[in-house]
Each structure stands twice: as structure tokens, then as C-alpha cells.
Amino acid sequence: MEFSTATLKALVDLARKGEGRTRPNPPVGAFVLDAQGVVVGKGYHRRAGMNHAEVEAIADWKKRNPKVAAHTLLVTLEPCSRPGRVGACTDAIIAAEIPRVVYLCRDPNPKNRDKAKRTLAHHGIECRHLKFAPAEELIRPFAKHVTTGMPYVTVKLAMSLDGRIADSCGDARWVSSEKSRKRTGELRERVDAIMVGGETVRRDNPSLLPHGKANPHLVRVVVSKSGKLPPDAQVFSDGKNETLVYRDAVEAVRDLGRRGMMHVLCEGGLKLATSLAESGLVDEWLTVLCPKVIGTRRIGEAVVFGGGKTEDVFVCSRA
């Protein structure tokens, strides 16, 4: 059985639903397919401590299509083969008597790699790796964390055509389009922590939360050398997500790694971003280039060149 790209993409999209909520586990999605390739069960890993995607998909299949025989378990990541907070997925697959497993990326942890294959082969279950880049992309933060103990760091900066940085949520209103802000909001939903510098908190008082669905697992981080932060700032007083404060960017990143954070999004200011870059801690830059000129006036005061026909451009640069 061959899988269409649409099926593989749908599976990765399903896995993405868990992004930002699964740490220190990876986001994973699974489909149970019948002999004709029809999806008869699906599931994803919702958060650490809850069922793995494979178990969810098997349960869904048994609930919704109990009379249809399962032919293949398709999963974004090589199944785990030893029990953790929940039972090993290989056990669940063996118990469900699914004859074939196809996974879209290998376990990034060398200690676990290919274990599932061996365990399943021992029980006569065919187990095969079908490389699919978006599935590897999905667990990039997990892979970094599991191999180095450090989180994957994305720095997002919005800038005008004349290189003026809108390095906070507040100023970004003057630079970014609605579409950009939506895209930034989506990014915030996918990470474990959002980090800003103290100056951003003092000047713009952002909430650092996604605008859509609340994510109680998201941690807010403020890096401030002076530690002089207004206690009535939203991040400290809104009674919503936890906010951690650090004096030093490097210390912050290391500690977040120790706390199991896999993906940290730095939204500015420029000083913090530069400090992370100089320490070699940035994995990915997301630059939003806005078709506007701020010119010599203060940001937020006037935009000289507005109404360009061009949309904001998102540029992703990998270290």
C-alpha cells in the first residue's frame, strides 16, 4: 500500500494539534488504516501523561469501526518500545494485532532508535520507515532537546524596510499586518515558552499569550539584567500562565531546557535576541519584513510609506 501525500500531510497536521502541550514528549499523530488505505481510526498525543498517539488511534478504531480489520498503523514517529508514564506503544500494537507499522521519522534518541522495529519483528509485525520531511520538521525541537538537553530557540523579529525593529507585541501593531499577527499567534500556540526582554515588558506590557485557545502549558519568560520589572505588568498580574524571570539569557535557556521545554520563542527585544545570537543559542530566525518605512520618526508615531501593495514577508533562516 502506498500513501498519498495528502494522507501523510493530514497525519502531520493531526500530530501538530499537540504541539506546545506535550513536553517533554514529542507531538505525534497516528492513523489506523484498513486494507484499502481508508483511515478507520486516528489519534494524537494530547499532552505528557496522556495516551500516546498509537494508543489513541487504536482506541478510536475499536470504538468507531470495530468490525473493520486493521491493516496498517501509520504514525509520524517511530513508536516507543518501553513503558514510561504510560505503557509502551509496541505492546499496544501487538495486543491490537495490527500486522504492519509504518513510521515517518526515526526516533532521534540514538538509544531508542530501531528498538520498536526489532520488538515488533519479534512478534511477526512488519515495521518500516517511510521518510517524510514534514514529520521530521515537526519534531525538530524535540530532537534537539532529547539529544542536547537544550530547547530549540526561534527568534522572531518584525522589521520595516529601513531596518527598524518592532521588537515587541506593542510596536508590532504599527508594523505588522493582521495576517502577520495571526501567523505570530499560531506560532505562539506551538511553543513551550515565550521569552522577551525586560524593556519590552516595561514599555509594551504584552500578555505574551496566543489570542485564540488558551494553553495553560505555555510558560512566559522575562529576561532582565536589572530585575526591575513592574509587578502590575500583565505577565505578573493577569493570573493566567506562569511567568519565569531570569537575569541572564543563557541561564534562562539552559534552565528552560532542564524544565523540559523543547521550543522557546523569543519575541524581542533586539538586545535579548542579539545576546542569544552571540551565545550561539539561536536555531531559527523568523524575520517579518513589513513593506513600510518608519523613517526618522519614532516607531508608533508615523509610518511614512504605508499601503504598499506587498504583503509582509516571512523569512525563516536556520542556523
Place this chain on the structure above:
Amino acid sequence: MEFSTATLKALVDLARKGEGRTRPNPPVGAFVLDAQGVVVGKGYHRRAGMNHAEVEAIADWKKRNPKVAAHTLLVTLEPCSRPGRVGACTDAIIAAEIPRVVYLCRDPNPKNRDKAKRTLAHHGIECRHLKFAPAEELIRPFAKHVTTGMPYVTVKLAMSLDGRIADSCGDARWVSSEKSRKRTGELRERVDAIMVGGETVRRDNPSLLPHGKANPHLVRVVVSKSGKLPPDAQVFSDGKNETLVYRDAVEAVRDLGRRGMMHVLCEGGLKLATSLAESGLVDEWLTVLCPKVIGTRRIGEAVVFGGGKTEDVFVCSRA
């Protein structure tokens, strides 16, 4: 007869050969095709005072394929219908007895628009407009100049991920890749004038010339409020292209328009670019986003984040 996109693109590419050399005329390309659509003659407008593209293409056909009957003259721009420094193209077409003319954009000058059509129809020659966006793109600077008397202004700025502007040729070495510099060089070959601020001349002493084929028609422009410019700077002392000096950016642009310049490329500094933007004189921004972080160090001294996997990104924003 239908034309393939490849044929139309090849024609626009041919016309582009004249770019930066034809002012105040537009760059134009022409093909003579036989009844099967095979190109049997081609020509482009090399510079003002020389043959128009149509006349070149007809001459090329008569020289190379005198025995093949011409079926269509395909031309990037509506042919001129009144004599200027050279004879009217419509006369040449009538004399060559080509039964059909297809042009890819209309004359942007309302006074001349559709004149060729009427003149040719009068002589039983079918004349039709086939809209092709790249052909319109090609004469954008001509169209602005012929309708407003002002040149089309492109501002090119190279910046790092942290918004540091490399606003001169000198600094750009530290930011741009070889590929970017090549692309910038190509842009320089297509314009009538290259403009920089006085600070750029004092600090970087650029030649402001394309690296490839010399173009004696290219004019160098320096805008300097103080007028304090080193007489031994390359632009004044290399004995190559003409260099004009202005005290004011707005005055400079207006005067270049009066001199027939259709396309001016501003390569910085940032102060000059901002001044042009604040006066509403910028038509197009070309931002080169380089996957590097300059950080707190001086540009040219150190690049903190280098070797990114990403290429420089060119972003074109239209006003």
C-alpha cells in the same frame, strides 16, 4: 497563431538587452515570425538615436531569411506611428508588407495610444494587443517618466536579521553573498543612474559601476547636503562615467527626470533612502535580507551568526 509563453519571455529578454541604454526611449524587442510561428528575424532597441526594435527585426529577417515570407511582427510595445529621431515604425512595417502585428503592451503615453493600430488598419494590416505582464513590467520606468516627467526610483538596501543596514557597496561585502552581489550588479546594468549619499562616498569610496560590461550611459549621482566630498573619490577621479552632485534628494530626482533618466537606483545610505521615502519619491524597495546577525559589534568588524543554511532573500515591495 498562438504564442508560447517561452516565445514571449524570450522576446522580453531580448528587449531587456537595451535596458539602461535607451533613455528617453523604452527598451523594446521585436520578432518577425513565419506562418508556422518560427522566429525568422529579431531585433531590439540598442539606444536612443539607433534603430527601433521593429526596424532591426525586419532588417535581420531580410538579411538572414530573405526567402521566407513574414507572417507576424511580434513586439513588446505598441509600435510608434510618427517619426522621431528615426522613421516611424509603422512606415517600416507597411513597407515590409508584414500582414499582422501583435504587441504585448499598449503605449503608456495616452497621446500615442492606439495610433499604430489605426494607422496600420488603414493599410490593411491586422494589429492586435496581447497583454503580457512581463512586457508591462519592463517599461514601468519609461511609463512613469513619460507620464510624469519623474524617474522611477528603486531603493536597494541590504540588511541583516537584526535590522542592521549595510547601506553601501563597501559594507555590503560583509553582509551579502556572492549571489546577491551578482544580482545587484545585474540591477545596476538596467538603470540610468545610481545614487548614493555623501557619507557613503566618504566612507566606502565605491565606483558605483556594474562589474561586467561597461555602460557609458550610466550616470553616477551623489547627494550631499554639505557638499564636502573628497575630490579623489573614485566617482570623481576614475575618468569613467559622469558623476552629478546635488545638495538635495528631491532636487536630484527632479533634475534627473528632466535629463531623461527613467530609472534611478538608490543604493543608500539609509539617510538618503529615508529622505526619498519621506518625499514620496520611492517606487520600489528592494530589500536584501541576509541570514546573518551583526549584533552589537560594528558592521564590517564581526559577523556573529554566519553560515546560515539560508540564502539571502530578495524582497521587492512596490509603493
